[in-house]
Amino acid sequence: MKRILITGASRGIGYELCKQLLKEEHQVVATYRSEKTAGPLFELEDRSKNLLCLSMDVNSSTSVQSAAEEISEKFPFLDQVFNNAGILDWSPLGQVSAESFLSIYETNVVGVFRVSVAVLPLLQKGHEPLIINLSSRLGSIELRGNSHLGGAIAYQCSKAALNMLTRQMSIDFAKEGIRAIAISPGWVRTDMGGREAKYEVSESVKLFLSQIAQLPSSANGIFMGEDGEIIPW
Numbered sequence: 001m002k003r004i005l006i007t008g009a010s011r012g013i014g015y016e017l018c019k020q021l022l023k024e025e026h027q028v029v030a031t032y033r034s035e036k037t038a039g040p041l042f043e044l045e046d047r048s049k050n051l052l053c054l055s056m057d058v059n060s061s062t063s064v065q066s067a068a069e070e071i072s073e074k075f076p077f078l079d080q081v082f083n084n085a086g087i088l089d090w091s092p093l094g095q096v097s098a099e100s101f102l103s104i105y106e107t108n109v110v111g112v113f114r115v116s117v118a119v120l121p122l123l124q125k126g127h128e129p130l131i132i133n134l135s136s137r138l139g140s141i142e143l144r145g146n147s148h149l150g151g152a153i154a155y156q157c158s159k160a161a162l163n164m165l166t167r168q169m170s171i172d173f174a175k176e177g178i179r180a181i182a183i184s185p186g187w188v189r190t191d192m193g194g195r196e197a198k199y200e201v202s203e204s205v206k207l208f209l210s211q212i213a214q215l216p217s218s219a220n221g222i223f224m225g226e227d228g229e230i231i232p233w
């Protein structure tokens with residue numbers, strides 16, 4: 001049984017991760033930004049003795065700090081953190097606003113930094129501690145121009161920056177015994193991914209959880225797809 005933190009668990013991939021990890025008998029701290037969208041998560045909490053739901057807006061240092069303190073009062077350590085909370089703007093270069101660009105970085109990059117640093121002391125005490133950052137193939141610089149994917153410039157840049165953050169975490173946190181990886185869940189049918197996406201959310205989460213479970217304990221600083229394939233940075 002692992003102790004696992006998930007950000008952005010009110011819906012989509014975060015909510016499904018929560019469900020599947022609970023089925024595997026892990027203890028889960030699921031965090032949500034808004035009570036308005038977290039109804040299903042609260043219902044799950046009523047039915048699950050292993051689930052703790054906490055409010056956490058990754059854009060706010062105060063909110064992240066207060067959630068981290070509450071977690072440390074209830075959990076002696078964390079083994080895994082899924083930095084899942086994320087936002088997207090499909091506007092291409094030339095149309096995206098600077099405000100939207102900044103707000104995407106605030107959530108997708110700075111938010112991951114805030115949460116990871118805030119829970120570092122708990123991860124240091126965990127068993128084979130691992131940070132899993134939800135990235136995207138849209139963030140691969142090497143795949144640009146070689147695929148039909150693209151158009152969401154601020155999101156693409158934010159995930160490329162997240163990949164760099166992941167790689168740097170994998171180096172800097174290694175001293176503490178903490179590993180960090182970036183995962184692309186594939187194109188998934190959520191509010192973000194839309195109805196045309198390739199995977200049902202349950203399918204994608206099942207796939208990438210099984211890939212994470214099969215990773216050797218030496219795996220660190222990699223960018224991997226839901227299918228276990230290494231994605232070029």
Ligand SMILES: NC(=O)c1ccc[n+]([C@@H]2O[C@H](COP(=O)([O-])OP(=O)(O)OC[C@H]3O[C@@H](n4cnc5c(N)ncnc54)[C@H](OP(=O)(O)O)[C@@H]3O)[C@@H](O)[C@H]2O)c1
Nearest residue numbers: 008010012013033034037057058085086187188190192193
């Ligand atoms: N779906 C795909 O095809 C796909 C592909 C590649 C990567 N990803 C990545 O996978 C992750 C999850 O995506 P998804 O498809 O599940 O998206 P989603 O359905 O739009 O859900 C996003 C989640 O993030 C939360 N969130 C947004 N801003 C937040 C903030 N400031 N603080 C805390 N939580 C916040 C949302 O909370 P609210 O309910 O309060 O808004 C929601 O729970 C994202 O990082 C995304 O970039 C998704």
